Amino acid sequence: MVRVRFAPSPTGTLHIGGVRTALYNYLLARKLGGQFILRIEDTDQTRYVPGAEEYIIEALRWTGLVPDEGVGFGGEYGPYRQSDRKAMYAEYAQQLIERGNAYYAFDTAEELDQQRSSTENFIYGSSTRMGLRNSLALSKAETETLLANGTPAVIRLKIDPGQSILINDLIRGEVVFQSDELDDKVLLKTDGMPTYHLANIVDDHLMKITHVIRGEEWLSSTAHHVLLYRGFGWEDTMPQFAHLPLIMKPEGNGKLSKRDGAKFGIPVFPLAWVSDDPEQNAPGFRENGFVPEAVVNFLALLGWHPEGEQEIFTMDELISAFSLEKISKGGARFDYEKAKWFNQKYIQAMDNVALANIIRPYAESKNYTATEDFLVKVAELMKERVTFVQDFTETGYYLFEKVRIYDADTVAKKWKPEVKPVFSELTSVIEQCSDFSAAALEETVKTFIHDKALKPGDILPLLRIALAGTMKGPAVFDMAAMLGKTETVERLRLFENV
RNA sequence: GCCUCGUUCGUCUAGGGGUUAGGACGCAUCCCUUUCACGGAUGAAACACGGGUUCGAUUCCCGUACGGGGUACCA
Structure with a gap:
């Protein structure tokens, strides 16, 4: 039975690399019919950030990587939060001492600092x-006295x-x-x-982690x-490792860091992080208008590629195609343009x-x-021309409300005195149209243009600008039909009077 | 510094001893459409370098360069 775990530290947001790690764990578990476990590694009390745990869980839910066991999901190998397992680690450390594989050390941080600065390549x-x-x-x-x-x-x-x-x-x-x-690690x-080192091994062993x-x-x-x-x-029961x-950063050197979001104006988190400290706040893929399926697809292919040339994968397809052997060894640069393309493709293909x-929201x-x-009509007309979900109401605002500004170039070029x-x-x-369908309108308008001995280019751009x-x-006639006669005529009159 | 991992178009990658080195994003041109997009077509664009091994290396081996990671009582 395959059992894998995603073990983030609740020190704030999960960054996109963490989501990818969770995804690969999830894919392997699903592929092999195993369990995917969420363990919270909060052994550093000084770095604990309130809300981080909830954030992690929400991010996993949003991306569809729902754990089978773990903090917030139950399971028979709990508790799944390391701070709740504190007592058992001391016992295991003790066990290691008894087996002669560990020892007490009393050196202070200052003493160690001194060793490191005075001795080149110092290792304990x-x-x-x-x-x-x-x-x-x-x-x-001496040891017993110190301990006592x-x-x-x-x-x-x-x-x-x-x-x-x-x-x-x-x-x-x-x-x-x-x-x-x-x-000699602490x-x-x-x-x-x-x-981390001790907790990790004890927990993976006790939780029967296989990979x-x-x-x-x-x-x-x-x-x-x-x-x-x-x-x-x-x-003999040690898990297998896969690193x-x-x-990497979209530009320059080094791995993608949380600060790169602000630096490059791109989201590096699945969900926005909102905290008391505005300095820490950062946008997420969700808030930037991504659909989760697109983020998952994008992330899956960042460092992994199955046989064949398919690019768009449903979660089920990812699961059946997944294998650790096909993961690349070299670091992958974060490519936001590609992420946008995936999102566009997913929106286009959506019902x-x-x-x-x-x-709606x-x-x-x-x-x-x-x-x-x-x-539904807005979706139909706009989905081939948007990248983000908010584009429907932002770039397509005119489907919902009157035109705010008319494109000056087109007006200057087409709005001639004789056409007014x-x-x-x-x-x-x-x-006067009784049939306000797109096809009927097109027929009517084109006949009109023909009768007036005009060209489509004299009138159609103006209709578009007015609407x-x-x-x-x-397409203009699709818009007119969707807006309905009253709204269409109102807009045409409004435009004439500008 | 030391340890360790890596390196195919700008980016994500396929491939693998003999290939016109394939695809995708992005970019450019064209077609479709009297809008934009979608779609279609075409194009520019890559095996880091030096030694081996071999009849033949981009592919295997060794170096070098460059890049990543680690080097905490952080994970």
């Missing part, structure tokens, strides 16, 4: 630990020199580390909380994790009724009165 390990303040260097009596006095102590992993640690990464293949280069902090799919930033600490599994005697390439439901927020039928009376006449003709104010948009 087999070559240095006997000169430091820990239970390996101190006598048993309540001296702040951490528990460190004891790494023996001379070992090669081989990791068989599902994406990268074999990666080897030498234990001499590894430091496992349990002075506040009694575990570090650890996480960002590449974890690759270099994986050797420590393997040693921890060995230390506990759990190596994902990172998502008009479904789109009407998406448009935008229309309501602008106090537009629009019936279901009207919104003809235009009035046409308005009257339109007013929409711009030379962009749906």
Whole structure:
């Protein structure tokens, strides 16, 4: 049984790379009929941000990556929040000490800083630990006294020199580390909380995780994790590792960071983050007008590509096509233009009724009165010309209200003195139409143009400007039919009098 | 610095010892349409470099360069 987990830290928003990690975990779980688990890694109490946990859950729901187990989703392996598991980590750390694979260390932060600045390439390990303040260097009596006095102590992993640690990464293949280069990582902090390394191994073991799919930033600490599994005697059930390439900045060097949203004017979060501190607030894909399916599709293909040349995938298609082996090794640059293209494609392909439901809240927020039928019609006429969901009511505002400004260039070019009376006449003709369908209108107007010995180009642009104010948009007769006779004639008269 | 991972069009990528190196986004031109978009067609655009191995390397190996990540009582 495959069991995977997404284990974010609730330090604020989830960034888009985190969503992709969740997605790949989810896809693998669904593909292999396993479980997808949400675990909250809040072992750093100083970095806890209120609301972050709720944000993470909402983001997963929005993208459709709903966990089978985890914080907020139940399950038999809980609790799924690490702060709620605090007591058990101390017990496991203790167990490691008893097995001779960990030890107490009493060095203060200042002492360690000093070591790092005075010794080049200092590592807290087999070559240095006997000169430091820990239970390996101190006598048993000294150690017991220090502990009895309540001296702040951490528990460190004891790494023996001379070992090669081989990791068989599902994406990268074999990666080897030498234990001499590894430091004796802190496992349990002075506040009694575990570090990521300890909590991660204990939880993955207890939660029966089979595959650890996480960002590449974890690759270099994986050797420590393997040693921890060995230390506990759990190596035979150790999960398999898959380290994902990172998502890079759209321009320049480095991985995509939370600050890049503001810097490049693009969303880097699934949902907007709104907090007490306006400095921290940032827009999200949802608020910028993306549909979740498009975001998922875009993210799925950022660093992964199945056989074939298909680009548009439903979630089910992603699930059946997914495999870890097809994940790229190199980092992928975040391409906002491509994200926009996916969104446009999804909107285009969407059912008009479904789109009407998406448009409705935008229309309501602008106090537009629009019936279901009207919104469906808006969807039909506009969906081939929008990129974002708010474009229906923004660039297509003229479908909901009177024209705000008339395109000056077109007016200057087409609104000639001699056509003005003809235009009035046409308005009257339109007013007389009994059949206000697009086809009938077109027939009427074209006959009129023909009878007046005019060209379509003399009249049609003016009709468009009168109705929409711009030379962009749906077919004129479709718009007129949708607006109805009263509104159409009103707009034509309004335009004549400008 | 040390450890570690990577490198095919501007971007996301396919491919893989012998290919006209394929697709997508973006860009350009044209067609459709007397609007815009959609759609269609066409085009410009890539195997980082140097050594091997080989009859033959973009593909395999080794270096170099460049880039990423790690190097905390953060995750």
